[in-house]
C-alpha cells in the first residue's frame with residue numbers, strides 16, 4: 001500500500017514538473033451565477049475551452065525556453081518585444097490571452113456584489129464626469145473595435161484613468177506606452193455570441209450589471 005502511495009506521489013511530482021506553470025485561477029462564482037447577464041454556457045466554454053486553450057498553448061510555446069517559462073505573466077508580457085522571433089507572436093497571442101482572461105474573470109461578479117463604493121464613484125466622476133458617461137464610453141467600444149479585441153480602463157503613469165482599445169489578445173502591458181489595466185472587457189465574439197449573437201452593445205450593457213467594482217478599485221490603487 002505504501003509503495004502505491006509513493007508511486008502516486010512520484011507520478012504527481014514528475015507530472016508537476018512536466019506541466020509548465022501557467023494555469024487557470026479558479027472562478028470565484030459558479031458558471032450559472034452570472035445569469036441572466038452572462039449565460040452559463042458562455043462562461044463554461046469561454047473559461048474551459050478558450051481560456052484553457054491559451055494557457056495550454058502558452059505552456060507548449062515556452063517548454064524549451066526556461067528563461068521565460070517561470071516568469072510571472074506580467075513580466076513575461078513586459079518582455080514580449082525582446083523575445084526570440086520564433087516565439088514572440090505566440091507569446092503575444094497565447095500569453096496575452098492567458099493574462100487578459102485571468103483579469104476578465106476576476107473583474108466579474110454576481111449582480112448582488114456588483115456595487116461601487118462612494119470613493120470609486122468620486123474617482124470615476126473626477127476622471128469621466130459621471131458614472132453614466134463612463135458607461136457610454138464603454139458602450140462605444142462596441143463600435144470602436146473592428147473585429148476581435150479588448151476595451152480597457154487603464155491607469156496611466158500620470159495617474160489618470162483612461163479608456164483604450166487593443167486588437168486581438170494584445171493588452172496595455174505590451175504596448176509602447178505601458179499602462180496598468182484596471183478593467184478589461186473581452187470584445188471577441190466568443191465572449192457573447194451564444195446569448196447576444198452579433199449585438200456587442202447589448203453584451204457590454206449586460207456586463208455592466210456584473211462588474212466587480214471592488215476589484216476595479218483595488219487595481220486602481222495598486
Ligand code: MN3
Pocket residue numbers: 046050101186188190191
Ligand atoms: Mn475571450
